Amino acid sequence: MSAKPxxxxxxxxxxxxxxxxxxxxTGLTKFADDIVLPRMLHMKILRSPHPHAVIESIDFTxxxxxxxxxLVLTGKDFPxxxxxxxxxxxxxxxxxxxxxxxxxxVAAVVAKDEQTAWEASELIEVKxxxxxxxxxxxxxxxxxxxxxxxxxxxxxxHRLQAFEFGDVDEALAxxxxxxxxxxxxxxxxxxxxxxxxxVAAPDGEGKLTLWSSTxxxxxxHRALARALRMNAAHIRVIACPNGGGFGxxxxxxxxxxxxxxAALKLGRPVKVCLNREEVFYMHRGRHPVLMRMRxxxxxxxxxTGMHVQTLLDGGGYGSYGTASTFYTxxxxxVTYELPRYKFDACRTFTNKPPCGPKRGHGTxxxxxxxxxxxxxxxxxxxxxxAELRLGMVAKPNSLTANWLKIGSIGLEECIRRxxxxxDWKKRFGKLPDGKGIGIACGSYxxxxxxxxxxxxxxxxxxxxxxxRSGQVTAFCGATEIGQGSDDVLAAIIAEVLGIDPYDVRxxxxxxxxxxxxxxxxxxxxxxxxxxAAIQAAEKVREMLADAAAEQLMAIPDRLVFSQGxxxxxxxxxxxxxxxxxxxxxxxxxxxxxxxxxxxxPRAPGRYKGAGVGPSPAYSYSACVVEVDVDKATxxxxxxxxxxxxDIGRTIxxxxxxxxxEGSVYMALGEALMEEQVFxxxxxxxxxxxxxxxxxLLEYKSLTSLDMPEVFTELVEDPDPNCPFGAKExxxxxxxxxMPAVANAIYDAVGVRIDxxxxxPDKVLKALELKAQGKEPRVGPTSFPDVPYPEPMVVxxxxxxxxxxxxxxxxxxxxx
Amino acid sequence: MNAVRMTLNVNGEEQEILFHPYKTLLxxxxxxxxxxxxxxxxxxxxxxxCAVLVDGQPLLACLELAxxxxxxxxxxxxxxxxxxxxxxxxxxxxxxxxAQCGYCTPGILMTAKALLEQEPNPSRExxxxxxSGNLCRCTGYQQIYESIEEAARRMQEAK
Numbered sequence: 001m002s003a004k005p006x007x008x009x010x011x012x013x014x015x016x017x018x019x020x021x022x023x024x025x026t027g028l029t030k031f032a033d034d035i036v037l038p039r040m041l042h043m044k045i046l047r048s049p050h051p052h053a054v055i056e057s058i059d060f061t062x063x064x065x066x067x068x069x070x071l072v073l074t075g076k077d078f079p080x081x082x083x084x085x086x087x088x089x090x091x092x093x094x095x096x097x098x099x100x101x102x103x104x105x106v107a108a109v110v111a112k113d114e115q116t117a118w119e120a121s122e123l124i125e126v127k128x129x130x131x132x133x134x135x136x137x138x139x140x141x142x143x144x145x146x147x148x149x150x151x152x153x154x155x156x157x158h159r160l161q162a163f164e165f166g167d168v169d170e171a172l173a174x175x176x177x178x179x180x181x182x183x184x185x186x187x188x189x190x191x192x193x194x195x196x197x198x199v200a201a202p203d204g205e206g207k208l209t210l211w212s213s214t215x216x217x218x219x220x221h222r223a224l225a226r227a228l229r230m231n232a233a234h235i236r237v238i239a240c241p242n243g244g245g246f247g248x249x250x251x252x253x254x255x256x257x258x259x260x261x262a263a264l265k266l267g268r269p270v271k272v273c274l275n276r277e278e279v280f281y282m283h284r285g286r287h288p289v290l291m292r293m294r295x296x297x298x299x300x301x302x303x304t305g306m307h308v309q310t311l312l313d314g315g316g317y318g319s320y321g322t323a324s325t326f327y328t329x330x331x332x333x334v335t336y337e338l339p340r341y342k343f344d345a346c347r348t349f350t351n352k353p354p355c356g357p358k359r360g361h362g363t364x365x366x367x368x369x370x371x372x373x374x375x376x377x378x379x380x381x382x383x384x385x386a387e388l389r390l391g392m393v394a395k396p397n398s399l400t401a402n403w404l405k406i407g408s409i410g411l412e413e414c415i416r417r418x419x420x421x422x423d424w425k426k427r428f429g430k431l432p433d434g435k436g437i438g439i440a441c442g443s444y445x446x447x448x449x450x451x452x453x454x455x456x457x458x459x460x461x462x463x464x465x466x467x468r469s470g471q472v473t474a475f476c477g478a479t480e481i482g483q484g485s486d487d488v489l490a491a492i493i494a495e496v497l498g499i500d501p502y503d504v505r506x507x508x509x510x511x512x513x514x515x516x517x518x519x520x521x522x523x524x525x526x527x528x529x530x531x532a533a534i535q536a537a538e539k540v541r542e543m544l545a546d547a548a549a550e551q552l553m554a555i556p557d558r559l560v561f562s563q564g565x566x567x568x569x570x571x572x573x574x575x576x577x578x579x580x581x582x583x584x585x586x587x588x589x590x591x592x593x594x595x596x597x598x599x600x601p602r603a604p605g606r607y608k609g610a611g612v613g614p615s616p617a618y619s620y621s622a623c624v625v626e627v628d629v630d631k632a633t634x635x636x637x638x639x640x641x642x643x644x645x646d647i648g649r650t651i652x653x654x655x656x657x658x659x660x661e662g663s664v665y666m667a668l669g670e671a672l673m674e675e676q677v678f679x680x681x682x683x684x685x686x687x688x689x690x691x692x693x694x695x696l697l698e699y700k701s702l703t704s705l706d707m708p709e710v711f712t713e714l715v716e717d718p719d720p721n722c723p724f725g726a727k728e729x730x731x732x733x734x735x736x737x738m739p740a741v742a743n744a745i746y747d748a749v750g751v752r753i754d755x756x757x758x759x760p761d762k763v764l765k766a767l768e769l770k771a772q773g774k775e776p777r778v779g780p781t782s783f784p785d786v787p788y789p790e791p792m793v794v795x796x797x798x799x800x801x802x803x804x805x806x807x808x809x810x811x812x813x814x815x
Numbered sequence: 816m817n818a819v820r821m822t823l824n825v826n827g828e829e830q831e832i833l834f835h836p837y838k839t840l841l842x843x844x845x846x847x848x849x850x851x852x853x854x855x856x857x858x859x860x861x862x863x864x865c866a867v868l869v870d871g872q873p874l875l876a877c878l879e880l881a882x883x884x885x886x887x888x889x890x891x892x893x894x895x896x897x898x899x900x901x902x903x904x905x906x907x908x909x910x911x912x913x914a915q916c917g918y919c920t921p922g923i924l925m926t927a928k929a930l931l932e933q934e935p936n937p938s939r940e941x942x943x944x945x946x947s948g949n950l951c952r953c954t955g956y957q958q959i960y961e962s963i964e965e966a967a968r969r970m971q972e973a974k
Contacts, residue, residue, distance in 0.1 A: 017909050018832045018909070018912075020911030020917075021908075021910070021914065022901070022909055023903075023917070024908075024909065024917030024920055025892075025895075025901065025904075025905035025908045025909045025914055025920060025924065026852070026892065026893070026895070026896060026901070026905060027850075027851070027852020027853070027874070027892035027893050027911075027921050028849075028852070029917050031918065032849075033855075034845075034851035036851075038850060072940075083964040185830040190952075191952055192916075192918075192952060193862055193916075193918045193919050193950060193951070193952055194854070194856065194916070194918045195855070195856065207840040210874055241916070241917070242916060242920075243916050243917070243918030244918060244952045244953055246917075246952070274860070275858065276856070276857040276859065276861075346832070387916075479917065482916025482917065482953050483915070484915075486863040500902075546882075556835070590911070593968070654910075654911060655912060655915075657958070658912040658915055658953070658954055658955075658958050659913065661954060661955035661958065662915065662952075662953045662954050662955045663955075663958050664955055665952075665954070665955030665956070666952070666955075691861070695857070695859065695861065696856065696857045696859070696861035696862050696950065697857075697859070697861040701950065701952070703947045703948075703950065704942075704943045704944075704946050704947045704949075704951075704956045704960075705947045706943070706958075707955055707956045707957070710955060710957055727952050774929045
């Protein structure tokens, strides 16, 4: 020990202006499109108007001849494929022979300005030979030819996965009740207000710098080196602060490669900024998922086993899809005690923009199904749905059926808080017709346990530099996407060193200057960067304490670092300023610096496929939603939402609350209106499958007038794996909201909408069915035949398993 | 098309510029004057990110031709602070979580400034209405309302 451990916090838990707050309100935050460089050119991408076609020829003579045009690039300039996951290298920066969705990039024009580039791109003559279009997973299953990709399982099936943890059929056969339900969750998109932008420029040495609105500069750095066939040491990727990410800026995007190639070729800076329509085509958002859930329960309402089957509409490319597919099953086990679990998943290719990770990555869909089904179970067993859940919350420090290690779990407290705040007991089932309340819960990762490419290196690194001026500079690859990662970094270092967060200078998200952090995804930053930051800060504090103790004739572990001073615990008047301590330490040790790194604990699962799901900790949320349903129009209004989130420990309550409320906002959009849907043009216009409304106006999202009041409670159940116990808060609070809305609608008007979004037409249809005395339900009615493989069988921990599979099955896939 | 020369009054300063007459006010602010504090999210008048004040009224800069702004007073986020002192709206947004990613923030700040100039003490309902043309994907709006209310309070106290 180098100094007295903290007994109370000076920075953590106190509401505070975020360290980057001033820049954001003065217009000084530099987003990617705000970068302007001397001699900079502009690039526009020509995109496919066909959902599926072979490119027979491209003639860009006329475009290249336009005055002001500097370069035209096509698929010929990009012979090799790329993809964010090592297993799905199936995209070309510009299409090479085939296009797979409307919006697939075909050619790029670089010109003196955007207008010239755009006008010239219209002069490029592309001859397409249209191919049959696959528009849905059902169609993909029954139409193996033409194959959208040559890789994948078979026909137009991209991935098949099947796992069984304990004999679920036996469990269901012995259960008092078995519930079988079908659910559908429509796809939707991130809709960040900032459109993706990137600027590429060769530097004085001829090396490449790429500024981009990306959440994952390290992955971009790595993938870009491969795509450009360049030495990674000659590429620098700088993640600009993102104007909203939500998972949409996690991929290596085709324009990032193309703009880099253009800048290198022309020897000058080139910028690309997608327009809103192009952002809809870039997508990588929520997968549409059809689900079948069979769940067994005892008379008392305890789960005995669950069998989840999912069918995903992946769109035109792999993207993160293999991981997304796993996530439609992997986290179903961490919320409630579930003795046996079986999970089959299938991702199909279709001729639509590729799907990928959006807030909650693959887990909101099955969460919706499970929580609505629990509502049905509670009703059948005549149990209060809140009590049903309280009776089955997973135990802290336990293993799940699929070998995930749960640490702290504050879910019971979350449920109690929302039940109390919403006056649940007096209101559930007792509100007048048309008004209702519903409850649901959720859980989420605090960082994916494994990186997207196999390695044993740190997943986050923090480096500190201190000098005699007293300044502390922190370097970390983490990326500020609005969630406050910079603020977390400054707060944690400041807490350890006893200084003000404002006094910590930050250099983040720059692959040339900062240690690797894998990026802002999977809710990993607070936990992983935070742990690395503590390690780095404690190392340097030890040096400062040794040097200061020498001067004070004290022993180092009796020193306190607080409020910019280093002093004796017994006599605070004996001490020095923090800056003086740095001077003594620099004198004693030479140039001062330290590093910290973080590797998550090894997960107990050993079976093939066990890599998706483990996390250093899990966060938990519970939510009660109130609805008013207009029975004449089917319109659903949400007057109030109560939500409690188990955050472990709050670093900055202002930001934490903002993450919870932002999650509720985005969730209500998914519950009630947001959908990324497609339609076929009339046959005389080509019959092509096109995006129904790639515009901010038509793609409905909540405005301030639609957003209800949100009552937020933060539950602090510190987790030993997390920095000062702090878990994630960026994604988990989204999960319980959608099912709570559906459950509230049932409480209000007695109809089940087993399909998202819950639009007025669906509510009206269900009310009509109810009036006709039919089953008052709208939702999927059939599940297609999916050739799920024989499952990989893994014994549960309580069956004496060791985490390995007992029956080998190579068909069950891994990332 | 020939470029035109004109003078724009931006944040109280006369700026002489040469630009193509089809350019929107948004493009001229960002690209000719390098005032990149004003953002864009759609260029179609759908998101509100580009809201600036023209003669004190909030206006979507992506739908306005710069050519039509010659005789008018334009205010952008860069003109909000007074020397090193933040405008009360800026301070409140920074303190209370009104800005998360910060991308919609300049448009909302300008919209809120116009509101508070007309109604120094607006109700929550009036604030909701006033910012309903500004989409924010991060906050869920609640901390935006609280920031505007707090700014109104601070401005009243300062009077």
